[in-house]
Amino acid sequence: xxxxxxxxxxxxxxxxxxxxxxxxxxxxxxxxxxxxxxxxxxxxxxxxxxxxxxxxxxxxxxxxxxxxxxxxxxxxxxxxxxxxxxxxxxxxxxxxxxxxxxxxxxxxxxxxxxxxxxxxxxxxxxxxxxxxxxxxxxxxxxxxxxxxxxxxx
Amino acid sequence: xxxxxxxxxxxxxxxxxxxxxxxxxxxxxxxxxxxxxxxxxxxxxxxxxxxxxxxxxxxxxxxxxxxxxxxxxxxxxxxxxxxxxxxxxxxxxxxxxxxxxxxxxx
Amino acid sequence: xxxxxxxxxxxxxxxxxxxxxxxxxxxxxxxxxxxxxxxxxxxxxxxxxxxxxxxxxxxxxxxxxxxxxxxxxxxxxxxxxxxxxxxxxxxxxxxxxxxxxxxxxxxxxxxxxxxxxxxxxxxxxxxxxxxxxxxxxxxxxxxxxxxxxxxxxxxxxxxxxxxxxxxxxxxxxxxxxxxxxxxxxxxxxxxxxxxxxxxxxxxxxxxxxxxxxxxxxxxxxxxxxxxxxxxxxxxxx
Numbered sequence: 438x439x440x441x442x443x444x445x446x447x448x449x450x451x452x453x454x455x456x457x458x459x460x461x462x463x464x465x466x467x468x469x470x471x472x473x474x475x476x477x478x479x480x481x482x483x484x485x486x487x488x489x490x491x492x493x494x495x496x497x498x499x500x501x502x503x504x505x506x507x508x509x510x511x512x513x514x515x516x517x518x519x520x521x522x523x524x525x526x527x528x529x530x531x532x533x534x535x536x537x538x539x540x541x542x543x544x545x546x547x548x549x550x551x552x553x554x555x556x557x558x559x560x561x562x563x564x565x566x567x568x569x570x571x572x573x574x575x576x577x578x579x580x581x582x583x584x585x586x587x588x589x590x
Numbered sequence: 591x592x593x594x595x596x597x598x599x600x601x602x603x604x605x606x607x608x609x610x611x612x613x614x615x616x617x618x619x620x621x622x623x624x625x626x627x628x629x630x631x632x633x634x635x636x637x638x639x640x641x642x643x644x645x646x647x648x649x650x651x652x653x654x655x656x657x658x659x660x661x662x663x664x665x666x667x668x669x670x671x672x673x674x675x676x677x678x679x680x681x682x683x684x685x686x687x688x689x690x691x692x693x694x695x696x
Numbered sequence: 697x698x699x700x701x702x703x704x705x706x707x708x709x710x711x712x713x714x715x716x717x718x719x720x721x722x723x724x725x726x727x728x729x730x731x732x733x734x735x736x737x738x739x740x741x742x743x744x745x746x747x748x749x750x751x752x753x754x755x756x757x758x759x760x761x762x763x764x765x766x767x768x769x770x771x772x773x774x775x776x777x778x779x780x781x782x783x784x785x786x787x788x789x790x791x792x793x794x795x796x797x798x799x800x801x802x803x804x805x806x807x808x809x810x811x812x813x814x815x816x817x818x819x820x821x822x823x824x825x826x827x828x829x830x831x832x833x834x835x836x837x838x839x840x841x842x843x844x845x846x847x848x849x850x851x852x853x854x855x856x857x858x859x860x861x862x863x864x865x866x867x868x869x870x871x872x873x874x875x876x877x878x879x880x881x882x883x884x885x886x887x888x889x890x891x892x893x894x895x896x897x898x899x900x901x902x903x904x905x906x907x908x909x910x911x912x913x914x915x916x917x918x919x920x921x922x923x924x925x926x927x928x929x930x931x932x933x
Contacts, residue, residue: 493727497933498879501658501741503729525656529622532654541648541668543607548664550733552620552656580863582880582933584897593747597738615744617882659882660741 466527470560473531477522477562478570490523490561490573499553499579504533506561508545508571512538518545520564526557533559553579592616592687596677601694602669610641610649611664614679614687620655636681639663644673653681669695712854714868719924722867722932725858730879734931742811742877742929745804745884749812752805756794764816769823769926772915779830781911782810783886801905807884811875814928822872822926824918834916837909843900849913864933870921871914873930880933887914 621633787798799806892902
């Protein structure tokens with residue numbers, strides 16, 4: 438006879454596992470990314486170019502991935518990058534970073550270390566002072582490291 | 591003890607673009623992990639980083655759970671005048687750390 | 697005496713081992729970006745652990761010890777007949793000389809001190825003194841099949857290094873940079889923690905921290921990496 442406590446624990450354990458097994462998870466995350474991109478650009482057309490996203494195409498470990506975004510811009514009062522946003526396609530939520538720059542930056546470049554959960558796209562969007570939006574997208578392959586602590590592999 | 595590390599040149603020429611590298615010791619618990627018993631581990635991340643130069647904001651960033659632990663943020667700023675660069679990190683659960691560095695600009 | 701030495705040499709240098717000139721650090725297998733994380737002292741994620749280690753050393757050890765240069769490459773070592781690793785040596789100092797409680801394995805204090813002591817010898821060649829008995833024991837552990845996957849360390853790390861295992865290249869497994877910042881852990885850890893991960897990887901019951909088996913394995917691995925440069929604190933996937 439299973440005790441009530443054990444029954445509840447089993448239920449609690451099953452729910453997150455079922456969430457992971459959601460067959461629509463990829464579609465949901467893609468939709469979340471599209472919505473985030475729309476939120477960033479506020480409906481303005483997103484054009485590829487001017488942005489250089491530097492991220493390893495094959496990451497050593499998805500927990501810590503060096504990401505550098507640089508944008509061609511004179512960074513003057515009249516013509517500069519206002520913001521840089523980095524997003525991913527497969528993470529549980531799409532944003533990595535939103536950086537706010539301006540002419541005082543001198544150069545439009547920001548480097549961080551991000552988490553990339555699974556193989557997929559990483560996108561960098563730059564908002565310019567003239568209201569235009571530019572982007573770069575890189576497809577990144579993420580593998581699991583060998584010999585982990587929780588013995589998944 | 592909340593530790594941070596900032597690397598910024600001590601001196602610069604006026605108008606020179608200098609590189610600033612910052613690191614903060616923080617677990618950046620993303621809020622999506624579950625414990626052995628299936629409970630969601632609560633999010634605990636740094637959410638904001640600001641850099642001011644003699645009181646004027648020159649760089650600001652919003653951080654999300656997809657930032658790695660011990661987050662690195664490196665950026666640039668123009669060395670306009672001598673003075674103080676102040677850095678502030680703010681996050682969940684009342685996390686708030688400040689650090690400053692002086693720069694001499696000739 | 698010379699005959700015994702020659703025989704010992706023959707026993708210790710068997711086929712299957714990686715030829716000394718072909719040994720490579722795991723550093724070489726990492727991407728340019730991960731290597732940059734290790735190389736830049738100002739942004740190496742082990743930075744905070746090093747800062748703590750320096751502070752702890754100054755507060756607790758500097759009254760007796762000047763300078764830790766050359767210490768880490770010699771561990772594990774045989775002290776008073778017993779094989780001890782650096783963590784155990786630090787704890788022996790604490791309990792015997794300072795009458796203080798020992799630091800637990802993987803505690804931030806012990807990781808900080810071993811990282812600091814290790815960094816003081818960065819760039820120096822690994823130079824553990826060979827002790828036949830302990831080396832033979834360590835080698836046996838390295839070559840012993842274990843776990844549900846029934847694999848021996850040597851099968852991956854001597855025989856198949858460089859090949860891909862589930863998309864990741866197999867390193868030669870030289871402990872050149874411990875304690876490391878492992879990206880997988882998003883934190884620092886000792887060689888023993890990494891070895892336990894390996895054992896979990898082959899579905900073996902991992903040896904407990906501080907067990908003679910783990911120290912012997914550490915010892916054998918360090919001897920196997922003799923002459924290679926210490927990289928502490930290294931960054932690894």
